[in-house]
Amino acid sequence: MTKLHRSWVESANNASTSFPLNNLPYGVFSVGETSPRCGVAIGDYILDIQLLEGAGLLDFNGAFEAGSWNAFMAQGRSKWDxxxxxxxxxxxxxxxxxxxxAAYLVAQCEATLHMPFQVREYTDFYAGIQHAKNMGEILRGSPDLPANWLHIPIGYNGRASSIVVSGTPIHRPNGQTKAPDAEVPSFGPTKRLDIELELGAIVGTGTKLGQPITVDEADDMIFGYVLLNDWSARDIQGWEYQPLGPFQGKAFGTSISPWIVTAVALNPFRAATPPREKALLPYLNGTKNGLYDIDLEVLMQPKGAATATVISRTNYNRMYYSAAEQLCHHASSGCAMNTADLLGSGTISGPTRDEFGSLMELSWAGRKPFALDTGEIRSFIEDGDTLTLRGKAQGDGYVIGFGDCSGMILPAVTRCRSEA
Structure with a gap:
């Protein structure tokens, strides 16, 4: 395991910091009325990359001037390195x-963080085997997987327009649902609002239309990772998803952490995918360990509560399919992949209840409510609740962190725009 790289920024040498020199994650920040600009987290500070290049200490052809990492990502791996x-x-x-x-360091406590990149397109996968088995047991009474599940990474195309940075409030979505004993559906706020604990992979360099790629090529195309909360309205989703899959139950909001942790920073933590229950077709075979040893946790904090309750702890190495396998399959038909495409891993759950990555699993669809440290009982999310995802890879004397991925739930908007 790689040891801590020491920095002259003293706070970066603290064993508890999420941002040592080994990490150097990429984000976008502003201070006061300044425009958002690209920055790198180091200890308790942010290094202003745009000003650093303006001072002649970097030379990347003005890639940081737009206040987004998209242009730099498109320059390719040699520039990343x-x-x-x-x-x-x-x-x-x-x-x-x-x-x-040192003149270009800004205290993180003085900065506002923004979306670190402009998401081009968004695909969410269903690639955690324990989650898939749990959902089968909950919804169909059997943990048996769909016939295709062990052969392909299942996914659906989501909404890039609904992806927001950590700290952005999310309104409870309205939608159409149908109660089991009702003759017709009704419209209104979801009663079963949920999260999904995921890791998001960011495509750095794209492909041309009609060009498939190997798993190893896909691995080299991934620029970095963010924590990802795919907010889910389970009752809306349950009514709409047959036969074409999720739609409005997923389209209202997806939160990501503010820092892009690069793939190279995570290299020391690579982990193998689990033994295959059925052999994959050859095009899905790669030569690298595709997962990472990243500890993950979910916290829930009701409005007004002094502290948050940890409701789940698991690890990204619980996944069945890696991000590289997902990207390879995505491009296998000739589908063009773009710089700044975002791929959601799918819900990350382990084999025991305390490792489940959604409230649907934690409460077993409301049949087994759970208690918070405040004494309050939850099955699904209530208005005013804040949900936070955290992730870290533990090194030898250092931690690779992502920053929190948080969002508070606001009440549903009850009027249409034309009625306002």
Missing amino acids: ALRARLIELLSEGSNEQERV
């Missing part, structure tokens, strides 16, 4: 350029 190497050179203990670089 070059920037990381240069940042390590500038920020390492004993750097000859410490004094010049």
Whole structure:
């Protein structure tokens, strides 16, 4: 296991920081009335990349001027590696350029974080085997998987327009539902609002229409990862999803963490996919370990509560399909992939209840409510509740963190725009 790389930024050497020199995640921030700009988290600070390039300490053809990481991602892996190497050179203990670089550090506590990239398109997968078995047991009375599940990473196309950065409130969605004893459906706010604990993979370099890729090529195309909460309205989804899958039950909001943790920063934590219950077709076979050892947890905090309750702890290595396998399959038909496409892993659940990655599983569709530390009881999310996802990879004396992925639920909007 790689050891801590020491920095002259002292807070980056703290064993508890999420942002040591080993990490260097990419985000977008602003201070006061300034425009959003690209930055790199280091300890308790953010390094202003746009100003750093303006000062001549970096040279990436103005890729950071738009206040988004999209243009830089499109430059490809050689540039990704070059920037990381240069940042390590500038920020390492004993750097000859410490004094010049220090002028471009901003305290994280003074900054507002924004979407780190402009999502081009969004695909969500259903690739956690324990989650799939749990949902089968809950909805159909059997943990048996769909016939295709062990052969392909199942996914659906979501809404890029609904993806927001951590801290953005989410309104409870309205939708059409049908009670089991009702003759006709009704319209109104969801009564079964849920989360899905996921990891999002960001496509750095794309493919041309008609061009398939291998799993290893797909792995090299992934720029980095974010925590991802795919908010879900289970009653809306349950009424609409036959036969074409989720639609409005998923379209109202997806939250991501504010920092892109690069694939190279996670390399020391690679983990193998689990033994295959059925052999995959050859095009889905790669040569690298595709998962990562990333500890994950979900916290729930009612409005007015002083503290949050940890309601789930699991690990990304519980997944059945890797992000590279998902990306490979996505492109296998010739579907063009774009810079800044986002792929949701699917809900990450482990084999025991305390590892389940959704409230649908934790409460077993409301049949087994659970208690919070406040004494309150929950089956699904209530208005005013804040849900937070956290993730970290534990190294030798350091932690690779993502920053929180949080969102508070606001009441449903009850009037149409034309009625306002």
